[in-house]
Amino acid sequence: MRKIAFDNDAYLKMQSQHIMERIHSFDNKLYLEFGGKLFDDTHASRVLPGFLPDSKLKMLLQLKEHVEIVIAICASDIEKNKLRRDLGITYDDEVLRLIDSFRSVGLYVGSVVLTRYDKQARAEAFRQRLQRVGVPVYLHYAIEGYPNDVKKIISEQGFGINDYIETSKPLVVVTAPGPGSGKMATCLSQLYHEHKRGIKAGYAKFETFPIWNLPLKHPVNLAYEAATADLNDINMIDPFHLEAYGETTVNYNRDVEIFPVLKAMFTSIYGSSPYQSPTDMGVNMAGNCIVDDEAARDASKNEIVRRYYQAKLDLKRGRASEETVEKIQLIMSQADITEEIRPCIAAANKRAEETDGPAVAIDLGDTIVTGRTSELLGASSAALLNALKTLAKIDDSIPLISPSIIEPIQRLKVNALGGRNPRLHTDEVLIALSISATTNPLSHLAMQQLSKLKDCDVHSSVILSEVDSGVFRKLNMHLTCEDQYQSKSSLYHKF
Missing domain, CATH: 3.40.140.40 (Domain of unknown function (DUF1846), C-terminal subdomain)
Structure with missing residues (x-):
């Protein structure tokens, strides 16, 4: 019997309240980029015993009257028949599964957006399939110079060429069948179009890991690095937050690297940026609900070893690289653990x-x-x-x-x-x-x-x-x- 490390009830209450506060800080319209799994978040439940796999879903259900879901999927992923390895189904089938799952619990799915659309044959067939069953589909296109050419991106030749996604709820959760689907670009495109309509909509990011208010080398955060070793995600101190507030927080490399560009986009749309750091953009409250740090450390160390064995297994099957295995070996050294745990x-x-x-x-x-x-x-x-x-x-x-x-x-x-x-x-x-x-x-x-x-x-x-x-x-x-x-x-x- 594992020791409980996480207060799930406190988390549901605290997280939903925090998101509502963020909505009200803008014109009662928030585009929330939702990272990770909304359903079956078994990684979080393993490293934070007490965190229920459907906690994020239950949190959204507490806000049900205010929420609508937009699902982003990259058109080229449809064309390539990209698979979700854990489920063994294609990304387009995962979109259908997500729609059914959300609807089955009473959450409103407003639409699907095809990102980087270029009239790909399979993507076009999928668009027609969705429209035949009454699911609205919007098209977003590849923008030359994205994400660095801010002047062009924030213009009629940039986000202006994208469809405006019609939404009706204060909280728009933008999720996807997997990474690289264009969730952030979808949110930013909507901010541009909302601004043209006189609405100061907001953007925020929901990522459970890394946990921003735990130490950089805390096993919970190291376990996240191990879980994403194949994506080359690296936890790091948020330098922008440290400079702005003198406070040490943890984020990951991709958000830190892209933040100057995002800040320039916010400034171009709003006239000033509402955020001074990647940490500011986040709304995750999981770190505040850990009630037994030692239990979380033990569970996370076990998870790192489990990820190491999974990486070796994937290498044997030709699904991973030696670099991924070596990276997790390094993480094990940083956590001072061996297989003996x-x-x-x-x-x-x-x-x-x-x-x-x-x-x-x-x-x-x-x-x-x-x-x-x-x-x-x-x-x-x-x-x-x-x-x-x-x-x-x-x-x-x-x-x-x-x-x-x-x-x-x-x-x-x-x-x-x-x-x-x-x-x-x-x-x-x-x-x-x-x-x-x-x-x-x-x-x-x-x-x-x-x-x-x-x-x-x-x-x-x-x-x-x-x-x-x-x-x-x-x-x-x-x-x-x-x-x-x-x-x-x-x-x-x-x-």
Whole structure:
């Protein structure tokens, strides 16, 4: 059971109040660039135990009557079929998923804006698809000289060529399916068009990380660097804030680098800039709601190690560079940590060495259980069953699933479905266990322990199949794997 580090209720109240104050500081119109994930922010929940994955969504729901959503997507990303790696879907499909998700909780989606539009065929088809289902679509174009040629950008030949996005609420949240979608440019274009209409609209930025009022090398902020190592994001002291107020705050390199240009744009639109630093632009209050700094540090250090293993895994699969792995290694040195802070790593690797085969270890807090590969079960399945037995205090020698249930499933996999691996994956084991639970009280007792696996650390001595890693993810367990395939000689791996 992890210690709670974050007061989520205080955060919801404080954050919504702060955003309303920012709206009122302008002409009751604020364009809020929303970075990171609105749904399923599992990174924040891992490094700040107590932060709920849907906290930002709940915060917006408190402001529901004042909020409308604008989703920005880069037209060239549609053309390239760019994927959201975590979900395995294209950016345009993610836009549709976001619209459905927002609408399902009662948030108003006003429109979609296609940024850097240049009549790309796929983008045009997507525009027509949205319009057929009643979603307004606006077009923004690439502006020559953006973002440095401020004089041209703040003119009829710059933002003036973009469509004006019709909005009806005081708070316009501009979000996107992923980074590089043009959220900031969309907001600034709207400021220009609103100013032409006599409205002094405001701009602000919502980014949970880095947390501006934590030290630069605090593990929470270092964990953010590790999470964005592939984007070359670097945390740094905000020099503009330090100069303006004599106060040390933390921001990240891209916002610091672009701020002089943004300030010039604000001055060109408003006559003066409402902000003196990148920190001024932000509205994030998460740092004020940390109630146990030590717990946040411990959780963040664990996350850095997890990101290191993920980067090595991505490198093995050709999805990351050696530079990304080396950068996270440097972050681990800065945080003064090694893999030893995750005891399940050593336990899994030791078990694999003893059995000369794949092994998985699960850290239950007060004990670590392991599982090895057998004729009936894969290592993940064995470890999962052993963990449920331990939590339910069931003797290890008692089988939870009868071989008479397992064997027909194996025959189905191999004989009817053409599978090569007869061993049961974790999803198949859980289905078999649920069937056993209808007649076996001990199996029923084991099933009742599943919720207790939440936030447990897991390590595998080999790269797991998408099925097994997906089950651990759905159980809210924190998985790492060695960057080794079970079959070292094969070039194509599909389990």
